[in-house]
Each structure stands twice: as structure tokens, then as C-alpha cells.
Amino acid sequence: MNEYDLIIIGGGVIGASIARELSRYKLRIALVEKEAELAFGVSKSNSGIIHPGTQNKPGSLKGRLCVEGNRLTRIIAKEVGVDFQAVGELICAFSDDDIQNLFALKKQAEDIGVPRLEIVYKPWLKINEPNLSSEVVAALYAPTAGIISPYRWVYDLAENAARNGVDVFTNTKVTAIESGKVFTVHTTNATFESRYIINAAGLYADDIARMVGIDDFTITARKGEEFLLDKKREYIANHLLFPLPTKTSKGILVIKTSDGNPMVGPTAEVCESKEDLSTSDEGLAKVFASVRRMIPAISERDIIAYFAGLRPVAGEDFIVRHEDRVPGCITVAGIQSPGLTAAPAIAVMVVDLLKKNGLDLKKKFFFHRHRQKTDHLFAIPFNRTKQLIQKDPEYGDIVCRCEMVSVREIKDAIARGARTLDGIKFRTRAQAGRCHGGFCTARIMKILAEELNVPIANITKRGMGSEMVVKERT
Numbered sequence: 001m002n003e004y005d006l007i008i009i010g011g012g013v014i015g016a017s018i019a020r021e022l023s024r025y026k027l028r029i030a031l032v033e034k035e036a037e038l039a040f041g042v043s044k045s046n047s048g049i050i051h052p053g054t055q056n057k058p059g060s061l062k063g064r065l066c067v068e069g070n071r072l073t074r075i076i077a078k079e080v081g082v083d084f085q086a087v088g089e090l091i092c093a094f095s096d097d098d099i100q101n102l103f104a105l106k107k108q109a110e111d112i113g114v115p116r117l118e119i120v121y122k123p124w125l126k127i128n129e130p131n132l133s134s135e136v137v138a139a140l141y142a143p144t145a146g147i148i149s150p151y152r153w154v155y156d157l158a159e160n161a162a163r164n165g166v167d168v169f170t171n172t173k174v175t176a177i178e179s180g181k182v183f184t185v186h187t188t189n190a191t192f193e194s195r196y197i198i199n200a201a202g203l204y205a206d207d208i209a210r211m212v213g214i215d216d217f218t219i220t221a222r223k224g225e226e227f228l229l230d231k232k233r234e235y236i237a238n239h240l241l242f243p244l245p246t247k248t249s250k251g252i253l254v255i256k257t258s259d260g261n262p263m264v265g266p267t268a269e270v271c272e273s274k275e276d277l278s279t280s281d282e283g284l285a286k287v288f289a290s291v292r293r294m295i296p297a298i299s300e301r302d303i304i305a306y307f308a309g310l311r312p313v314a315g316e317d318f319i320v321r322h323e324d325r326v327p328g329c330i331t332v333a334g335i336q337s338p339g340l341t342a343a344p345a346i347a348v349m350v351v352d353l354l355k356k357n358g359l360d361l362k363k364k365f366f367f368h369r370h371r372q373k374t375d376h377l378f379a380i381p382f383n384r385t386k387q388l389i390q391k392d393p394e395y396g397d398i399v400c401r402c403e404m405v406s407v408r409e410i411k412d413a414i415a416r417g418a419r420t421l422d423g424i425k426f427r428t429r430a431q432a433g434r435c436h437g438g439f440c441t442a443r444i445m446k447i448l449a450e451e452l453n454v455p456i457a458n459i460t461k462r463g464m465g466s467e468m469v470v471k472e473r474t
């Protein structure tokens with residue numbers, strides 16, 4: 001039996017943020033994730049925007065946690081060595097009526113504490129966003145909006161949590177929970193006991209809740225299709241570009257990403273299945289019609305990849321609460337957008353709920369706040385690359401030519417926990433370029449097999465059932 005003070009169920013951005021926040025205290029903590037690696041759920045397929053808080057209703061939990069999450073993300077990203085870029089956002093108005101809506105949005109955002117908002121007009125837009133359509137007459141400028149790599153964020157938070165003593169279990173699906181004096185958590189891997197559990201299971205938080213007898217919410221999936229454009233279009237926009245928001249979504253955007261490729265999307269459609277990650281011609285048509293209103297030069301010909309993500313929806317707002325009927329159980333559910341942004345603030349809120357509900361929180365004498373930043377050749381100047389190659393020639397052995405990823409970076413990613421091709425891709429960008437791994441996949445599989453000391457037939461794209469080769473040749 002594995003005994004812990006606290007078990008966090010779900011290794012997305014919410015579970016990883018909570019794990020890192022709680023790792024400041026003298027607690028035995030386990031983070032359990034059903035997939036082969038962390039960040040393989042909703043946290044892998046989103047827009048990577050750290051929202052300023054401009055499109056949230058006053059009084060909503062989402063709004064409060066978004067503004068606070070934006071502030072905390074900047075601090076924690078520095079501590080754990082992840083790049084955060086404050087690129088700023090523009091919410092575009094196409095008519096005088098729209099301008100009135102911008103003023104209303106500005107007032108609403110200021111009421112929940114979004115700083116430094118400004119309405120900007122054509123002369124400003126012409127200089128600062130030259131590819132913007134001449135139909136855009138004004139915009140609400142929020143300079144605190146930023147971008148981050150959503151998966152590297154999760155990996156580096158979790159790595160820092162593990163450095164501070166959190167045990168991370170992947171391929172560990174929670175199948176049943178017995179609640180009594182302690183919780184007995186049955187999984188596909190082992191049985192755990194703990195005094196507290198935190199349900200951060202994303203799309204499946206309702207299933208976990210039912211295991212402890214909580215059945216007052218259901219998670220539905222709201223699909224967002226996104227289209228990634230070639231890096232040669234990196235500067236097609238200088239800011240994140242939004243139309244005015246609708247009731248259910250922030251609208252379809254032109255997105256800058258931390259990897260350089262611009263992205264367009266997402267759509268927002270209710271989806272029957274929690275596993276349906278298909279994209280569609282309708283989605284593509286809708287996205288391009290919408291973004292071309294803002295940037296007419298955007299073309300489908302620049303698409304290099306598309307994907308869909310599913311927002312876990314449980315009503316309008318987030319659910320973050322202690323379950324008084326099941327003492328010791330914390331629910332963090334319905335974390336749709338802006339969940340990536342709000343994650344560090346949700347983590348602080350969870351710590352507070354635990355404290356209020358009897359968990360004795362004693363700070364560790366030494367908390368490893370900082371994590372050594374990972375070297376990525378794509379992110380450093382050439383003279384630094386030269387220094388790295390002199391230090392270790394494996395930095396000069398390039399595996400992924402599209403994204404300039406070396407053998408050393410792939411081996412480092414494996415040493416830090418990558419076990420699958422997608423795990424390597426999300427950590428290093430190898431296979432994420434224009435050729436989609438056509439050139440480098442076989443070499444990465446070989447490195448994975450050698451480093452993990454397993455047959456190449458065991459190497460998978462994203463865990464069991466996604467093996468790449470049927471049988472190794474003898």
C-alpha cells in the first residue's frame with residue numbers, strides 16, 4: 001500500500017500547478033495520471049494564451065482567478081525556467097457600435113482588476129499592427145496578455161514539484177475510490193491510501209466525483225479546432241488578435257505561439273464524445289472566414305497542422321470547492337478556458353481550502369523554488385549554440401532539421417521523463433515542424449529505445465496502443 005497525505009488525480013496544468021504549490025509544505029504527495037505522460041489531456045491542445053482577464057463576468061470565479069493567474073504565471077514561469085512573452089492582445093471593433101462594446105468591456109475588465117487597458121484607434125493600429133484589416137476601426141489593447149508553451153509549462157512545473165518531493169505516477173488510472181477515515185484509491189497500477197484527495201481529472205472529473213458519491217455536476221466537452229501556420233508567417237501579427245467575444249467563446253483568434261508558428265482558431269462547438277478530437281472542413285471554413293476579417297492576408301495554404309481540443313464544461317463557471325459531504329475531497333472541475341491562465345491561482349485557492357479543512361500545512365525548511373532552464377537550440381543565439389557544441393558535441397548532431405533539435409536535447413528530455421514520441425515532441429519540438437517527423441521519427445525512436453533500454457517495438461506515439469512498429473527485425 002502506498003500511503004500519502006494527499007493524492008492529486010490528473011496530471012494536466014491544474015494537477016501540476018497544485019502539486020508544485022503544495023510541494024512547499026511537509027507533506028507526502030502523489031500525482032497520478034492515467035496517460036503515459038503528463039499533459040496528454042486538455043492541457044496539450046489549447047491556444048497557449050495567458051489571458052489578461054478581459055472577457056470574464058464580474059463576480060465570476062473565472063475572472064478573479066484569471067487576473068491573479070496572469071500575475072502568478074509571470075513569477076512562476078521565471079522560477080521554473082519557462083519562457084513567458086507578454087505580447088499583448090487587441091480586441092477588434094469593426095463599427096461605432098462595436099466601439100461602445102469595447103468601452104463596456106474595458107470597464108468590466110477594470111472592475112475585476114485588469115491593469116493598463118487602453119482603447120487604440122486606426123493611427124496606432126497602422127503602426128503597431130500593419131497587417132490588420134482597414135475595416136478595424138479601434139481595439140481594446142491589453143498589454144498584460146501573454147503566451148507560454150502549455151506542455152513545457154506542465155512538464156517544468158511537475159519536474160519542480162518532483163524535485164521538492166512529489167511522487168509522480170503515469171499510466172495510473174484511478175478506477176475506484178473508497179472513502180472512510182482515509183481514502184483508498186484503486187488504480188490500474190497500485191492501490192494508494194491518503195487523507196485528502198484532489199480531483200483535477202479534467203474531462204473526467206465527473207467520473208471521479210461519482211466514485212466518492214458526488215453527482216451534482218456533469219462535464220460536457222466543447223470542441224475547439226485550431227490550425228497551425230508555417231513559421232515563415234511568424235510576424236503576420238504582432239499581438240494576439242480577438243474579435244468581440246460571444247456568449248460561449250472568446251471568438252476565433254489570430255494567435256501568436258511561443259514556438260513562433262502563428263495559429264488560428266479555436267471554434268467552440270458542443271461535442272458528444274470526450275474522445276472526439278477530429279477536425280472538420282466546416283471548422284476550417286469558419287475559422288478562416290473569421291480571422292480573415294482581421295488579417296486578410298492569412299491563407300489556408302500556410303497551414304502545417306491542425307488539431308482539436310475539448311474544453312471541460314460544467315456550467316458557466318469553474319468549480320473549486322471542498323466537498324463537505326466527503327470531508328477531505330477537493331473538486332477542481334469545469335476548468336475550461338481560461339484554465340491555463342488561472343492554474344497557479346487555482347492552486348493557491350486549493351491550498352487555502354485544504355488549510356480551512358484541517359490539513360496541517362508546515363513549510364519545508366528548504367523549498368527548491370528554481371529549476372534550471374532547459375537549453376533549446378531553437379531559442380538561443382548562435383554563439384550560445386556554438387558554446388554548447390564545444391561543451392558537448394551531441395548538441396551539434398541535429399535530429400530534427402525543421403526545428404533544429406539535437407541528440408543532446410532528446411536525451412535530456414528522456415532523462416527528464418519523456419517516454420513517448422509525443423512526449424519528445426512536446427518537450428523539444430522535434431517532429432513539430434513542416435515535415436511532421438518524416439525525417440526524424442525513426443532516429444528519435446532509436447534514441448528512445450537505447451536510452452530506455454527497451455526493444456524498438458515498445459516505443460509508442462502516445463502510450464499503449466499507439467506502437468509504431470509491429471515487430472523488430474532480427
Ligand SMILES: Cc1cc2nc3c(=O)[nH]c(=O)nc-3n(C[C@H](O)[C@H](O)[C@H](O)COP(=O)(O)OP(=O)(O)OC[C@H]3O[C@@H](n4cnc5c(N)ncnc54)[C@H](O)[C@@H]3O)c2cc1C
Nearest residue numbers: 010012014034041042043047049174202224309339340341
Ligand atoms: C481549444 C482550446 C483552447 C484553449 N485555450 C486556452 C488558452 O489560450 N488559455 C487558457 O487559459 N486556457 C485555454 N484553454 C483551457 C485550458 O486548456 C484548460 O482549462 C486546461 O488545460 C485544463 O487543465 P486540466 O488540468 O484541468 O485538464 P487536463 O489537462 O485534461 O488534465 C486532467 C488530467 O486528468 C487525467 N485523468 C482523467 N481521468 C483520470 C483517471 N481516472 N485517473 C487518472 N488520471 C485521470 C487526464 O488524462 C488528464 O491528463 C483552452 C482549451 C481548449 C480546448
